[in-house]
Amino acid sequence: MTDAATLVDWAVQLSLALLCLSFAVTVYRVIRGPTLPDRILALDMLVATAIGFIAVIGIKTGYTLYVDIAIALGLVGFLATVAFSRFILARGPVQGDDGGVETAREGNSANE
Numbered sequence: 001m002t003d004a005a006t007l008v009d010w011a012v013q014l015s016l017a018l019l020c021l022s023f024a025v026t027v028y029r030v031i032r033g034p035t036l037p038d039r040i041l042a043l044d045m046l047v048a049t050a051i052g053f054i055a056v057i058g059i060k061t062g063y064t065l066y067v068d069i070a071i072a073l074g075l076v077g078f079l080a081t082v083a084f085s086r087f088i089l090a091r092g093p094v095q096g097d098d099g100g101v102e103t104a105r106e107g108n109s110a111n112e
Contacts, residue, residue, distance in 0.1 A: 012060045019056065023049050040084040047077030 026049060029042040051070045058066030 012056055015056050019049055019052050036088060044077060044081045047073065
């Protein structure tokens with residue numbers, strides 16, 4: 001029993017460290033992302049990382065309520081991603097950081 005508890009403790013610590021690394025890299029992508037879709041995808045990844053944190057803490061503490069919280073966060077994150085995606089589609093063509101024109105919809109022509 002002690003070996004299993006030690007293994008679970010070690011796995012929890014390792015997963016928390018990897019989630020922290022993932023969180024840091026994703027925050028960098030949110031700040032540095034060259035386009036708006038990159039930033040939106042990074043925000044979706046932050047939600048997934050937060051769900052991972054909640055799941056690992058739920059395993060560590062043994063409370064099953066954390067599963068419900070993770071599901072609710074997943075639903076909110078999905079709705080936010082859909083809303084951001086609709087915002088990008090409604091926005092139309094935009095000028096990128098490199099001076100080129102990106103189209104938000106397939107088939108749009110850039111008139112610049």
